[in-house]
Amino acid sequence: MQQPPTVPFAHQELGVKIDKAASLLKEIHAGLKAEHEQIKFFQESYWKVLATPKKASDRVKLNVGGHIYETDRTHLTGPRSEQTLFYAIGQGWFDQWNEEEDTFIDRDGTHFEVLLEWLKSGKLNSSNLSPHDTQSLLREAQYYGMSDLQPHLENLLHLKRERAAHCFIGLPANKAQYYERRSPFELKVKDGVDGADQ
Numbered sequence: 001m002q003q004p005p006t007v008p009f010a011h012q013e014l015g016v017k018i019d020k021a022a023s024l025l026k027e028i029h030a031g032l033k034a035e036h037e038q039i040k041f042f043q044e045s046y047w048k049v050l051a052t053p054k055k056a057s058d059r060v061k062l063n064v065g066g067h068i069y070e071t072d073r074t075h076l077t078g079p080r081s082e083q084t085l086f087y088a089i090g091q092g093w094f095d096q097w098n099e100e101e102d103t104f105i106d107r108d109g110t111h112f113e114v115l116l117e118w119l120k121s122g123k124l125n126s127s128n129l130s131p132h133d134t135q136s137l138l139r140e141a142q143y144y145g146m147s148d149l150q151p152h153l154e155n156l157l158h159l160k161r162e163r164a165a166h167c168f169i170g171l172p173a174n175k176a177q178y179y180e181r182r183s184p185f186e187l188k189v190k191d192g193v194d195g196a197d198q
Contacts, residue, residue, distance in 0.1 A: 067109030069113065075119050075120050080146075129160070130160070138157060
């Protein structure tokens with residue numbers, strides 16, 4: 001009866017080495033996978049820390065050019081706040097680097113409550129705004145990226161200037177300019193603008 005061919009000893013030794021190498025590669029792969037999962041966990045935890053507001057309160061205090069305003073955080077992250085600076089503030093993106101109790105914004109805060117009211121209700125309270133105030137408010141809206149509010153302010157500014165020119169016909173130019181800058185005008189523009197007379 002014919003005997004099966006024998007495997008040379010060198011071939012057997014090579015097979016053992018290959019098996020050991022394969023086992024070692026499996027261990028290395030398992031270790032790398034575990035390390036990758038650990039790095040992924042730390043990365044996710046890090047970004048969660050950055051995205052989570054440092055303060056537990058839902059209220060946000062804003063110091064706008066020395067004028068202090070306080071509002072609910074949800075008003076800064078609502079649908080009218082998207083793509084604006086207020087959304088980033090409401091999300092707490094600046095809280096990690098802010099050691100003060102309030103967030104300081106180096107802008108004119110004289111009529112900042114008009115912008116806040118727009119974020120809250122979508123209404124533009126214009127009854128106490130002169131053409132000069134409206135022009136200033138338009139610049140602030142442009143700075144904060146409030147693109148949906150800007151057309152309302154531009155239309156309001158046009159109507160207020162038109163009304164001012166109509167009211168001051170016959171006045172000296174210097175007096176007309178003074179009253180245009182100082183006197184409030186109540187105008188009715190598009191929907192969402194309050195404080196208007198017919």
